[in-house]
Amino acid sequence: MPLESTVETQVRLLPCPEPVRRARLDDLADAGLGFLGRGTATEPAAAIVARLDRAGAQLFEVRHGPRRGLFGVHPAGTNPYQAVIDVVLPGSSCVDAIRTVLAFCHSHLALRSVLRFGQVGDGREADFDAAGLRRLGSLRGALYYDGGYHDQPVWLGEAR
Numbered sequence: 001m002p003l004e005s006t007v008e009t010q011v012r013l014l015p016c017p018e019p020v021r022r023a024r025l026d027d028l029a030d031a032g033l034g035f036l037g038r039g040t041a042t043e044p045a046a047a048i049v050a051r052l053d054r055a056g057a058q059l060f061e062v063r064h065g066p067r068r069g070l071f072g073v074h075p076a077g078t079n080p081y082q083a084v085i086d087v088v089l090p091g092s093s094c095v096d097a098i099r100t101v102l103a104f105c106h107s108h109l110a111l112r113s114v115l116r117f118g119q120v121g122d123g124r125e126a127d128f129d130a131a132g133l134r135r136l137g138s139l140r141g142a143l144y145y146d147g148g149y150h151d152q153p154v155w156l157g158e159a160r
Contacts, residue, residue, distance in 0.1 A: 011100040013071055016059040021049050024061060024070045031090040034119035036072045039145075062089055062097050069094065071101050073109065081112040085157075094124065098131035105159035118153035120145040125153065133157035 016024070025045035028035055036057065038048045052059065057074035069089035076082040083105065087098050105111040116128055120143050129135065133155035141149035 010065070011097045012063045013060045013100065013104055014063065016061045016070070018049065020061050021059055021070075022046065024068060025049070027068065027090060028070065028088055033088050033090060033122050033124075035070060035088055036074070036084070036086045037117055037119075062087065062094075062101075064089055064094075064097055067091050069097065071097070071104075073101075073105065073111075073114075076115055081110070083109070083111050083114055085114045085116055088124070093127055093130075095127050095130045098127060098133070102131065102157060102159050109159075111159040114157045114159055116155040116157065118155070119143070120150045120152075128155050128157075131157070 022045040025035065025040055025048055029040040029045070032041060034040055035048070036052060038051065040048065052072065052074070055074045057072050060071045062069040062071050067089055069087070071085070071087045073083045073085045076084050085101060085105065087094055087101050089097050102114065105114055114133075116133060118125060134157070136154045136156050138151040138153050140151055142152040143150045
């Protein structure tokens with residue numbers, strides 16, 4: 001069942017069958033964006049989908065006007081009211097999409113909070129800040145990218 005935001009932007013979250021998952025992951029690879037901790041430029045879409053399925057992730061297509069992206073959510077350890085999320089909408093800001101995702105997490109998934117782990121150089125930090133997530137800090141040297149280890153930023157958000 002699609003969830004449409006009540007904001008004029010008409011962000012929609014739709015079920016994401018296998019062919020759409022792969023197409024959206026290929027789009028992210030073309031844009032140089034990672035997703036839920038996976039490197040779309042270095043891992044084949046089929047391998048990413050298989051990994052996310054094993055982790056219990058749910059994937060949704062994000063539509064915002066003509067733009068298409070992905071929203072992914074998977075359980076965060078042993079807390080049933082918290083999950084790890086990622087929202088990617090190549091092309092420009094995804095603040096409205098993130099806000100729609102937070103509402104969806106609260107209303108449809110019964111989550112109270114979400115975590116988001118950043119990627120090296122993905123440029124979405126300001127969007128998560130603007131959508132109301134709070135940066136908790138960084139995991140030192142947690143990401144290996146481009147021949148070296150980098151810090152990984154972590155955000156916490158309230159599902160509302």
